[in-house]
Amino acid sequence: MVRKILLAKPRGFCAGVDRAIDVVETALEIFAAPIYVKHAIVHNVHVVEDLEKKGAIFVEDLDEVPPPKAGQAAGAVLVFSAHGSPPQLKEEAKKRGFRVIDATCPLVTKVHLEAKRYANEGYFIIYIGHRGHPEPIGVMGEVPEGSIVLIEDASEVKDLKVPQEDKLIYLNQTTLSLSDVKNTIDALKARFAKIIAPPTVWDICFATSNRQTAARELAKKSDLVLVIGSKTSSNSNRLRDVSEEEGTKAYLVDDETMVDPSWFSGVETVGITSGASAPEYLVDNLVEYIKKVNPGVEVENLDVLKEEVKFPLPDDLVLLARQSEKGTAWVEKHRVASQR
Ligand code: SF4
Structure with missing residues (x-):
């Protein structure tokens, strides 16, 4: 019988994912649907589905984006995903007349x-x-x-x-x-005796490092770890791996519907964490599900590290926005809000 749920902190959205989703939502607000996105903006099925409902169209090939019609002043808005893209692809998109916004994480x-x-x-x-x-x-x-x-x-x-x-x-x-x-x-x-390191010794980002450190602590204190994240998400998969390295059984699930109640057999403490691309409402849903099948279960936070990083929106979004009255008004509002 599960008696305790432990929630790892930090977990879930990182600054790069927050910014990438903000880019698509802002583009939808300023330029109106449809907005095209090259590849899943971040690797999470729920984020992609939520944005599709708002008018984003996800494509893998530039040929899937309609070319500007003759006489049309501006081409389709195309956002490049947080994972980064080869520069040749961005150049090709611009040559085709698309209005390109690069949401690559800084x-x-x-x-x-x-x-x-x-x-x-x-x-x-x-x-x-x-x-x-x-x-x-x-x-x-x-x-x-x-x-x-x-x-x-x-x-x-x-x-x-x-x-x-x-x-x-x-x-x-x-x-x-x-x-x-x-x-x-x-x-x-x-x-290779002469191999050198990049300036930061390695390129693992703070969000990956923090979530893995927290997941390791979580696994030490839990009998079972559930990681919310999609199977395409590299950092979410690593959270499961880290938990298992600590000897704790761990599963990667998109949401609570993928949980098999037999996993709770003999488990007193369930640890929950989530990948950098997983929205927090999925964690809330999972907690509610566990509470329903285990009445009386306690919920505790496991605060391991603080994270307060935020990235500004990309310059190309701001420059494109300034080309319209609505966009200029949005930029001014956003600038004022971010200075508060
Ligand atoms: S996981 Fe790291 S590199 Fe990826 S978007 Fe988040 S902060 Fe950027």
């Missing part, structure tokens, strides 16, 4: 800039990330072919072929497991 943009800078300085880049995830695809698009290679983990270091060993740097995807990346970096340093 911490992913930081890695794009590092990749460009070190490739320009003649370094060969070893990038640690997940094959097929949009974030590595975006970063790798920043540098000439042959100047970067992707590895997923330490097991790929032994047979890795690089064109030079004197100018080497590693970079990484922002949402990986802290312990996995550390192992991979250790293996790279052991094999």
Whole structure:
């Protein structure tokens, strides 16, 4: 019988996700539906469904966005997702006449800039990330072919072929497991004596790091951990992995409808956390569900770290908004509100 629910803090939306959703909602408010979004704005099925209901259309290919009609002053508004995109794609979108707004998280943009800078300085880049995830695809698009290679983990270091060993740097995807990346970096340093680190030692973002630290503490105090997040979400998957590294059974679920009541057998304390792209109302729904099947259960917060980061909206949204009366009024209202 479950007696206690522990809620990890921090959990859920990070500053980059908050900003990306704000970009789409603001674009819908200023330019009106439909607003096109290249790829899921963030990797969460509920966020995508909620935005679709408001008028966002998610596309994987630029051909799915209608071209401007002859004589039309402005093309479709196209938002690029928080994960980042290759620069060639953004250029192509602009060439097609779309009004482009880039919602890439500033911490992913930081890695794009590092990749460009070190490739320009003649370094060969070893990038640690997940094959097929949009974030590595975006970063790798920043540098000439042959100047970067992707590895997923330490097991790929032994047979890795690089064109030079004197100018080497590693970079990484922002949402990986802290312990996995550390192992991979250790293996790279052991094999390549001259490899250098990026300025921040690694590129794991504060939100990933904080949520994993909190999830580890949560797992130590729980008999079962439930992680709210979609299976496509890299950082949510890592929260489940971290909990299991602590020896606590953990499941990744989109919402309470995916929970199997048999998981609660022999469990006294259920820990709950959520990925950086998961809305808080899903946590509330899960808590209500557990309370319903376990009357009398107590709910406690587990405050591990404080997080107060906020990112401003992208300049290209503000510049596009200023092209209309409605948008200019919105920008002024937003500027005044953010200065309070
Ligand atoms: S998880 Fe990190 S990199 Fe990704 S959007 Fe959030 S803050 Fe940015």
